[in-house]
Amino acid sequence: MTLPEALETLQLLPDWESRYAFIIELAKQLPPMPQDEKVPANIVRGCTSQVWLTHSFDANTHLHLNLDSDALIVRGLLALVHLAYNNQPRAQLAAINLPSQLAQSKLLEHLSPNRRNGFASVVATVSALS
Amino acid sequence: MSWHHLFPALQAQPHGQRLAFLDSAASAQKPHAVLTALTQTLSGPYANIHRGLYHNSAVTTQAYEDARATLARFLGAPANSLIFTRNSTESINLVAQTWGRQNLTAKSVVTLSEVEHHANIVPWQLLQSEIGFTIRVIPATTFLQPTTYNLQPLLQGTTLLALTQMSNVTGLKPDLTHIIPLAKQHGAHVLIDGSQGAVHSPQNLTQLGADFYTLTGHKLYGPTGIGLLYARPEILATMPPYQGGGDMIEQVTLPTGTTFAPPPARFEAGTPAIAEAIGLAAAAQFVESLGWPAITKLEHSLATHLTEALSSLPFIQTYSPAATGIAAFNVKGCHPADIATLLDQQGVAVRSGHHCAMPYMKALGIEGCLRASIALYNTEEDITQLTTALTKAHKMLT
Numbered sequence: 001m002t003l004p005e006a007l008e009t010l011q012l013l014p015d016w017e018s019r020y021a022f023i024i025e026l027a028k029q030l031p032p033m034p035q036d037e038k039v040p041a042n043i044v045r046g047c048t049s050q051v052w053l054t055h056s057f058d059a060n061t062h063l064h065l066n067l068d069s070d071a072l073i074v075r076g077l078l079a080l081v082h083l084a085y086n087n088q089p090r091a092q093l094a095a096i097n098l099p100s101q102l103a104q105s106k107l108l109e110h111l112s113p114n115r116r117n118g119f120a121s122v123v124a125t126v127s128a129l130s
Numbered sequence: 131m132s133w134h135h136l137f138p139a140l141q142a143q144p145h146g147q148r149l150a151f152l153d154s155a156a157s158a159q160k161p162h163a164v165l166t167a168l169t170q171t172l173s174g175p176y177a178n179i180h181r182g183l184y185h186n187s188a189v190t191t192q193a194y195e196d197a198r199a200t201l202a203r204f205l206g207a208p209a210n211s212l213i214f215t216r217n218s219t220e221s222i223n224l225v226a227q228t229w230g231r232q233n234l235t236a237k238s239v240v241t242l243s244e245v246e247h248h249a250n251i252v253p254w255q256l257l258q259s260e261i262g263f264t265i266r267v268i269p270a271t272t273f274l275q276p277t278t279y280n281l282q283p284l285l286q287g288t289t290l291l292a293l294t295q296m297s298n299v300t301g302l303k304p305d306l307t308h309i310i311p312l313a314k315q316h317g318a319h320v321l322i323d324g325s326q327g328a329v330h331s332p333q334n335l336t337q338l339g340a341d342f343y344t345l346t347g348h349k350l351y352g353p354t355g356i357g358l359l360y361a362r363p364e365i366l367a368t369m370p371p372y373q374g375g376g377d378m379i380e381q382v383t384l385p386t387g388t389t390f391a392p393p394p395a396r397f398e399a400g401t402p403a404i405a406e407a408i409g410l411a412a413a414a415q416f417v418e419s420l421g422w423p424a425i426t427k428l429e430h431s432l433a434t435h436l437t438e439a440l441s442s443l444p445f446i447q448t449y450s451p452a453a454t455g456i457a458a459f460n461v462k463g464c465h466p467a468d469i470a471t472l473l474d475q476q477g478v479a480v481r482s483g484h485h486c487a488m489p490y491m492k493a494l495g496i497e498g499c500l501r502a503s504i505a506l507y508n509t510e511e512d513i514t515q516l517t518t519a520l521t522k523a524h525k526m527l528t
Binding site (some may be wrong): 020072 | 145464465467468471472475482483522526527
């Protein structure tokens, strides 16, 4: 699935239940992070649940992103971040404005400010990898 | 019988759903009576207190001191034993920085329990890092045993026992009627954190026998930014000032030689939270007008129903030792933050996380949990909404 497909689906879903069910589905599709990488050094601060992030750039300077959380709904949101940023060229990372793309999907309005802040700090961390 | 309609904020409909507000242990909603007291103070003949010789100042000063007298009656304490603070946290810090700094030495022992919230841990640790006394910890399991037998060795040599009246996580209530006299027999001073306890039962602080008692107004249906410290008057008389400024002085001279007012003024530097203090007294009068017997009867019935309702769900693990109105639990196999998010969508407000009590979480062997807490405005419908929402959330996540 691509990010535009995921966002379109979110927009078409009729109610909070189906939108959250979709986010939970995305969470289950996100590849898990190896246990030995879930260490304090890889924790993203500012989240209400634990979020880990590791990354590398390949020979073509494309981003390889690993994200995980102990909470399923956060994991689903991280899957959207993964769709937006993984495999993108380093030079383009800062230009990807995921929050504004998500704003149209009605999902953000259902997130508590704490969740939005946690989500924002992950997005800020990934954008800053450029 | 329900008092739900007396609280305007409960009429809100988050996400278009009926609000089931079950997070009153974090902060309670405010009745009309408190909102009216705030509005009347600030829109009536308002002025700063203890200063002007004109009408407005006299009226406001009288209302502020009447508030202290009302709260003194409410708590069964002499008026000169009550200091207005910002909250329970400030009350505990005040004791640590005044009485603690004056009376604790490197040889002292401050005994705390594992079930304390951070406000009754960190102020002592900050002082300990300067003075170097011993911090002794009462294990959470001690309070689950019927006798105080295991407490004796922990109280031996204790200078100060700082203990909660009711855990903010599980609602566990240490048996203070046994523990306070026992601590006194061992020569200890006693501080009781009444942040939760004062909300659910009437207090008589003189009878309770503690040297210090703290509470916060916003959990007791009062405004934010106002709390109380009770200290036995004879101890208060010996305590040095906490902060310097206006209202706490007797005579100010330069370069040195300033003398201080007697308590409680000595501990209320600067312009206090005047309207909030009057609002807190209005909250106490509101509680009295409903009557403690009726409140405790209703809350007991709701607490029992809450505990039974949670226990009847096979996917729920509970951590509260008794039905006190604060229920700690988890949904098996689910992160508490996920559950709280899905409950929120269904209009149910509960707390998730470590509840500012990380050592207690560790003692319970969990990283976090959910907490549903009852206040006098809750209804059976709130509990039914919670269990229905939990069932749906569990189904969505597993």
